[in-house]
Amino acid sequence: MESQRSFLIIGLALVSFLLWQSWQKDYGPQPVVPVEQQQTQETSQGVPSFNDNGSEDVPSSDSVPAAQPVAAAQSSNRIIEVKTDTLDLRIDLLGGDVVSADLLKFPVEQGSDIPYSLLRSGNGLYVAQSGLIGAQGPDASSSGRPVYNAQSDYYEMTGDTLVIPLTWKNNQGLSVTKTFTFTKGQYDVNVSYSVENGTGSAATVQPYAQLKQVMEFEDDSNMFMPTYRGAAYSTEDDRYQKYSFDEIEDDNLRETTKAGWVGMLEHYFVSAWVPSQEQTNTLYSRNLKNQYAVIGVLSPSESVAPGETKTLASTLYMGPKDQESLAKIARGLDLTVDYGILFWISQPLFALLTFLHSLVNNWGVAIILITIVVKGAMYWLTKKQYESMARMRNLAPKMQQLKDRFGDDRQKMSQAMMELYRKEKVNPMGGCLPLLLQMPIFLALYWVLMESVELRHADFVLWITDLSTKDPYFVLPILTGASMYLLQKLQPTTITDPMQQKIMQWMPVAMSVFFLWFPAGLVLYWLVSNVITLVQAKMIYASMEKRGISSK
Structure with a gap:
């Protein structure tokens, strides 16, 4: 084989692959979207069900008694702002969801003062939700999600850590403190629930965490720079598996695994929920009205005895695909830097x-x-x-x-x-x-x-x-x-x-x-x-x- 053709053959092979990939994306066979299953079927499988009215797509159960009215939040606004050296966040006190996350060290364009928005509300909805369902879980109430109390509507990091407690309590004596803990220079946030049972009987709660994103978006990839935007997850047997929006439309993910995580990927950035790696979790996905893709993780139910306080925690990552940092958070999370089958060389x-x-x-x-x-x-x-x-x-x-x-x-x-x-x-x-x-x-x-x-x-x-x-x-x-x-x-x-x-x-x-x-x-x-x-x-x-x- 002639040497002068070596690089030409390599180039032609690469270009041919990219052309085929682009053709498949635009003209290849598309999955058939089945008729959605009933909410009762979803709930019976032990996976959170969702309402379809915007931010109300949270776990619910017919067996959960109606909660007593919730006290109004102390802050004047429902949205609180959190600013660290790496993140500028907006947290909605309704449910304590992260509805906006700007990456301060990554401008949207070179030379711009505008930071890149990873999580966002509005037309390009992309949010990180979490809560507690179960028999006494505040997010499972038929009256809607809990409204947490916050001492301020603005928090800014001044030291090495920033701790933001959000509190909720019902009239039966069950109180929950949802705490966000930020660390200087990092993009991973510890999200914990401290459940204090002041009632006369045991309380059952079950943590869930999910990422929700619109499936219709402006694709900035092209034939010569193909990039993946969609969901991904990890199990004990499979360290990294992509789960595209088309797959979410076609079939709901159901995986029970030790440890694991779920995430949403785009070119250079990733968001991910990482539950406790010492327990068995259920990974799930859901297609909402063929408009929103949801991928989440459901942790085991926890029983809190009367007079007892129990803490449940998970990690939310929102930031760049930094392999070193991601590898420290969870097994396989660094593989979101997707080098494909040649990762062992890359x-x-x-x-x-x-x-x-x-x-x-x-x-x-x-x-x-x-x-x-x-x-x-x-x-x-x-x-x-x-x-x-x-x-x-x-x-x-x-x-x-x-x-x-x-x-x-x-x-x-x-x-x-x-x-x-x-x-x-x-x-x-x-x-x-x-x-x-x-x-x-x-x-x-x-x-x-x-x-x-x-x-x-x-x-x-x-x-x-x-x-x-x-x-x-x-x-x-x-x-x-x-x-x-x-x-x-x-x-x-x-x-x-x-x-x-x-x-x-x-x-x-x-x-x-x-x-x-x-x-x-x-x-x-x-x-x-x-x-x-x-x-x-x-x-x-x-x-x-x-x-x-x-x-x-």
Whole structure:
């Protein structure tokens, strides 16, 4: 296989995959949405049921007695604001839901003062809900969700932690304190319930936590930057499993597992509920009116004896896909940085890229360095490829003699060719091995550059201020096309068909067009790789000439 076609084949394979993926998304078969089941069926399966009237989609049960009227909240507004060094939140005292979460360290656009909104209310509804159902659970009341009391409508972090207690109490003597605990520099929030039973009988409550999001949204992904937006979950047996909005429309998730978590994903950010990892939880999903997707987790019921106080807790994460932080929160949560089936290559490459960045403090330079490392590690394979190709070219006259001698007798021709390869010590597959190794490495690095939030708005030099988007002036794609053309001219070809020769000549131009929409970081990698290949080719050819191996 010709060396000058190696990167072209890799590129064409990638582009073909992206084209197929885009076609499937737009024109592929869509799942059939079944008729929704009755709420009573949902409740009988031990999974929260939901009303369809906006924020009232919370657990309910026919067996729950009506609660006594709830006292009004002390704050004048139902929405309270919470501000830390990383998050700007809005919490609705009705249920204590997080209805807005802005990521203060991540602007919506480069250079903007407006933070990225992960959770939000309004037309693009995306909220984090939680509560207590069960026989005495305040969220299961037929009169509606509980309205918590708050001492203030504004909280701001001034130290290393910020604790916000929301309180609720009914006339029977059952009181609940829902507490949000924030830690400086972190995006995970501890959400705990302290249930104090001041009644004369045991109280049964059951924690639930869920994420709710509209299923219709403006998709900012494209053929060259495909990104996933939808739900995901983890079980004891499956560390990470995506569950798309189409799947939620088609079928409700029902998984009982030790530990586990549920989440909602978008390109660089994730929200997730992580219940206690020491207990058995039920993961569920629900499609509301074909408009909202819900994925949640239901923890085991807890009985609180009279006079007893019991604390139940879970973790809510709202932030960037930071692999190191996510791995500490729950098993498999770091896999929301979705590198696909090549994660076992992508993760070491990302670790190496991060290490190189720590040395040079520039992600563009780190990409250049990792390219040098990868190409250097593969030099011996590249050398074998070039030498194998040279020997194959030198055998061309003898191969032609065999064709003239055996004509259409394929069996004898094949035997003669294998004997010739054995005698000349030539491996006909010697030129393919480097390509087979480069393909997964390239694809793995592609997903690293696509998925890693660290490269979002990452500056390189001059006009390239964001390595995660295309080159605004298309300089890198043009230089990459030129480098591919030089590689093509440097490496002799055995192609004799005029049409194939013209196709190969125009291939760098075609690939340059595709590169126009690729992330600048990926094009930078390809450009540097081509330049290194040019230098390596010169070195290999010089070494071959000294040993009497013709490269012509």
